[in-house]
Amino acid sequence: MELKSFSSCSVSTSEVAHVGRSYSTLISSFRHKVGVRFSTHFQCRRGLFLTTYCASDNTYLTDKAVISSVGQDNFAAETSSHRINGTNGSISRFYSTNLKLLDAFDDEYGGVVVHPDRLPSNPYTFASVLRLSLSQWKKMGKKGIWLKLPLDQSDLVPIAVKEGFQYHHAEPGYVMLTYWIPEGPSMLPANASHQVGVGGFVINDNNEVLVVQERHCSPTTLGLWKIPTGFILEAEEIYTGAVREVKEETGIDTEFVEVIAFRHAHNVAFEKSDLFFICMLRPLSSKIIVDDLEIAAAKV
Numbered sequence: 001m002e003l004k005s006f007s008s009c010s011v012s013t014s015e016v017a018h019v020g021r022s023y024s025t026l027i028s029s030f031r032h033k034v035g036v037r038f039s040t041h042f043q044c045r046r047g048l049f050l051t052t053y054c055a056s057d058n059t060y061l062t063d064k065a066v067i068s069s070v071g072q073d074n075f076a077a078e079t080s081s082h083r084i085n086g087t088n089g090s091i092s093r094f095y096s097t098n099l100k101l102l103d104a105f106d107d108e109y110g111g112v113v114v115h116p117d118r119l120p121s122n123p124y125t126f127a128s129v130l131r132l133s134l135s136q137w138k139k140m141g142k143k144g145i146w147l148k149l150p151l152d153q154s155d156l157v158p159i160a161v162k163e164g165f166q167y168h169h170a171e172p173g174y175v176m177l178t179y180w181i182p183e184g185p186s187m188l189p190a191n192a193s194h195q196v197g198v199g200g201f202v203i204n205d206n207n208e209v210l211v212v213q214e215r216h217c218s219p220t221t222l223g224l225w226k227i228p229t230g231f232i233l234e235a236e237e238i239y240t241g242a243v244r245e246v247k248e249e250t251g252i253d254t255e256f257v258e259v260i261a262f263r264h265a266h267n268v269a270f271e272k273s274d275l276f277f278i279c280m281l282r283p284l285s286s287k288i289i290v291d292d293l294e295i296a297a298a299k300v
Contacts, residue, residue, distance in 0.1 A: 101133040111144035111188075112137055116174065119153060127159045134163065138181055144188045145179040195269060197276040198238055199229040200246035202254055204283050208300040212249055215296040225299075227278070242279035250298045251289025254281035 103118035120126040137145065147165055149156050151173050161167075165177040169191040180186035202210035211225040228249045232241030239256035246254050257280040268274035288298050 100129065101136055102129055104133075106142075107144075107146070109144065110142060111146065112142050113146045114148065116148040116150055119149070119156065121153070123155055123159060126156050127163075130160065130163055134179070134181075143181055144186070145181065147177045147179070148174050149177065150174050192272075194273045194275055196232050196238070196241075197229060197274060198232055198242040198245060199227045199276065199278040200242045200254065200281050201227055201260060201278050202246055202252060202281045202283050204286075204300065210246070210250060210252060210283070210298065210300050212290075212298040213296040215292075215294055228298075229276075238277050239279055242277070242281060246281060249291050249295050251285075251287065251291075253284040255284060256280075257282055 102114050104112045104114040107113050120129055134145070145165075146168075147160055149160065154175070157175060157177070160177050163179075165179045168176040168178045168188075170176065178186070178188050180188060200210070210228065212228050213223060213225055214221070217224070228246045230241070230245035230248070232238060233244075236244075238259070243254050243256060246252055259277055260280045261278040263276050264273065265276070266273045288300075290296075290298050
């Protein structure tokens, strides 16, 4: 096949070049189907033309991407394709779409937070809109970009990584990625560096201490008697977590008295640090009900 090109105007800009790269992704699937190469010519101040001649049916395929304003701080790229018959010059338009920036809001530190529930569902559209958005945010002087991708849109993760996004953290329902625009090291806050554990030191009026044996433990601690322990939940107070863990493992109701000790350790789990607080608790009940899933035995 023969590759030709033509245009109707002749001033190039960098923002048009960027849209050209984005738009070429949208038509990549068509390129593979027809077996031709596309040549991008940035020869129009507000748009670009990509034209391919197909010798088998004597037609020209012309693709156009045009930048237009959308509000004060937003842009859209309108793309269209035409087929021009080489014999009679007739034109038929067969593709049209509008690309807008990702729906997002500014944070208080000069960055951008993308709305996770308003992402394009089509990966090809997402790739094009993401590139266009990054280009505009760079021109606007933005700093950190926060991109939260839900679990049901995990196919967008490799696209974002390819554009320069990095993993920040993950939860059961999503993965958070970030992009730092300015030169130099990223100033975005790092992922959580610690996990927080609690232990319940339950002592009654007879100076008897509540202890347990864990069902799942390493061979070196098998059969070892210890105080009830566990991790606090998200947004849970330390003393509340200690009372809850004792109740879950032994069935004993308690009330918080004071924090009597704590320790700080590093590289405990997945290279994270660990804070552990021991809380003195006063028992409010005496009947032990062992949690069979976690605890092998309990006594005072």
